[in-house]
Amino acid sequence: MSPETRQELAFRALRVREHALRMATAGGCFLGASLSCVDLLVFLYFRFLRFRGPDDPDRDFLLLSKGHDVPALYGTFVELGHLDPARLKNHLSASDAIYWHPNRRVPGVEFHSGSLGHLLSVGVGVALDAKWRGEGRRVVVLMGDGECNEGSVWEALLVASAHHLDNLIVLIDRNGMQANAPTEELIPLEPLEEKFRAFGAATRTVDGHDFGALEEAFSDVGVGSGRPRAIVARTVRGKGLPSLEGRVDRWFCDFSPDEIEQLLEELRGGASALIESEVRVVR
Amino acid sequence: MKSGRYEEALREIAEADDRYVVMTAENRAPIRHLPEALGERFVDVGIAEQTLVGTASGLALRGRIPVAHGLASFLTMRAFEFIRTDVGVGNLPVKLVGSVAGLLSEANGPTHQALEDVALMRLVPNMGVFCPADEEDLLLGLEAVLASPQPFYIRLNTRPAAVAHDARFALGRAELVLDGSDVAILTYGTLFSEVLRAARLLESSGLSVWLVNLRSLKPIDEQAVLEAVSAARLLVTVEDHLASGGLASTVAEILVAHRRTTRLLPISLPQRGFVPALYDEVLEAEGLTSTHIADRIRAAFSEREE
Numbered sequence: 001m002s003p004e005t006r007q008e009l010a011f012r013a014l015r016v017r018e019h020a021l022r023m024a025t026a027g028g029c030f031l032g033a034s035l036s037c038v039d040l041l042v043f044l045y046f047r048f049l050r051f052r053g054p055d056d057p058d059r060d061f062l063l064l065s066k067g068h069d070v071p072a073l074y075g076t077f078v079e080l081g082h083l084d085p086a087r088l089k090n091h092l093s094a095s096d097a098i099y100w101h102p103n104r105r106v107p108g109v110e111f112h113s114g115s116l117g118h119l120l121s122v123g124v125g126v127a128l129d130a131k132w133r134g135e136g137r138r139v140v141v142l143m144g145d146g147e148c149n150e151g152s153v154w155e156a157l158l159v160a161s162a163h164h165l166d167n168l169i170v171l172i173d174r175n176g177m178q179a180n181a182p183t184e185e186l187i188p189l190e191p192l193e194e195k196f197r198a199f200g201a202a203t204r205t206v207d208g209h210d211f212g213a214l215e216e217a218f219s220d221v222g223v224g225s226g227r228p229r230a231i232v233a234r235t236v237r238g239k240g241l242p243s244l245e246g247r248v249d250r251w252f253c254d255f256s257p258d259e260i261e262q263l264l265e266e267l268r269g270g271a272s273a274l275i276e277s278e279v280r281v282v283r
Numbered sequence: 284m285k286s287g288r289y290e291e292a293l294r295e296i297a298e299a300d301d302r303y304v305v306m307t308a309e310n311r312a313p314i315r316h317l318p319e320a321l322g323e324r325f326v327d328v329g330i331a332e333q334t335l336v337g338t339a340s341g342l343a344l345r346g347r348i349p350v351a352h353g354l355a356s357f358l359t360m361r362a363f364e365f366i367r368t369d370v371g372v373g374n375l376p377v378k379l380v381g382s383v384a385g386l387l388s389e390a391n392g393p394t395h396q397a398l399e400d401v402a403l404m405r406l407v408p409n410m411g412v413f414c415p416a417d418e419e420d421l422l423l424g425l426e427a428v429l430a431s432p433q434p435f436y437i438r439l440n441t442r443p444a445a446v447a448h449d450a451r452f453a454l455g456r457a458e459l460v461l462d463g464s465d466v467a468i469l470t471y472g473t474l475f476s477e478v479l480r481a482a483r484l485l486e487s488s489g490l491s492v493w494l495v496n497l498r499s500l501k502p503i504d505e506q507a508v509l510e511a512v513s514a515a516r517l518l519v520t521v522e523d524h525l526a527s528g529g530l531a532s533t534v535a536e537i538l539v540a541h542r543r544t545t546r547l548l549p550i551s552l553p554q555r556g557f558v559p560a561l562y563d564e565v566l567e568a569e570g571l572t573s574t575h576i577a578d579r580i581r582a583a584f585s586e587r588e589e
Contacts, residue, residue: 125341
């Protein structure tokens, strides 16, 4: 990947993080979980997915199974130009279709989610249909690592393997944390990549904040293999904001307007924000 | 093994329209010959009801009409949240087919007894509920239910018909079978044939009977329920399902909404479930043979007359 491309993607990712951060006030949003997958979504929509817009009949499908990170998706839609940034301010208002989890009525959202462990099986259905029609359509299902606690994830993977769905890519936002605890302290998932391989997927683990590594993995792992593809992307909760990074207690965030301004500065490389808002526990 | 008539009808519909995908969570008894007939448009996900419903939702999202089979208790309970959230909230035209619901699980025991499937499916937004009285009733309604743009739960019943049904089938319309004036009986599903025989017994002992086969429980034919209340002096509901959330509850909801009252005798299954045994023995053990039903109705009717 050229330095120019990296720079362009990094610029988009910064903008998406700003959009997500601005949603973390006056009621808040799942900011920590959103920031860990911003680079994944920016890579997907600006480098990988065939997506000329929400109505493009030939588009690849991105299914956000880890629905609480929707601020990152909406921020990406703003950068793609098909979502009015003014709507992000309404994400807690009854007057707008935007809320804490993905709503299919927002153009670009392929299916609603929020209940973990659902969209891999939905992705199996979309990928099966694409195979039958002989389409080149690819289906990426973005999941959380904590989400892998759900048995339905593994059921769906068995079926994806049985049907040789190499047009289905499972992308795991491996930030190492779930709602209240590090995954390895609660229900250990490692060796996670091996689990996906044992269930029949072609797999790789990559640095989820390295656009070049993501591009290499997506263009290589399991392409044409007859196996579903699983990419474990190692990420950091709260990525981009050193004062929040890697903190298990900064999953859902609701900051004061002043804290948001400080965090915006921090995001752009300024001094660390002074956060006094209390930790919110929502699950 | 010969194909059943349900299987034949489904094969014809699916062969004529490639939007149809026949699916199952390894419940193949009613659709044994469809894998060869439909090729890749037959999908068996194995023993995985949640993935059955999720995959069906993904297919429906792409314009397919999945007809997804499972044992009624596992399909409606284990996958309930997928049904509510993906199929119902998504308003996708997924057709769920529940096998061996109610008494049809015979000797399987409590794990397989779906006594609350109708109640659960009634709760799902956009979901229709079709409970045919027998195989003929099923075939009369099948095409309309599959062609409907909404999701549907079919309480599968392929028992032979006890009577020639009214061939005019419309979604949400009940079938009036008898139009007497002493007792009005509302029923659906497997017990229809017992209820019909019970009605004949009541008639031979001098009571005239109004009998309705509801066919679809959601939407339900409210007019048919209200007419039954007006027609007779005692209203009876008969179902192989819990009264709570089933027909008895639904009728009560309709009566309250229309500010009507009546004397109601609900005949249903108890929450403890039914004694596991072959069908005819269950009817005996649970007091659901035509003779039992007629006796219970006669007793309630004479209580009213006192």
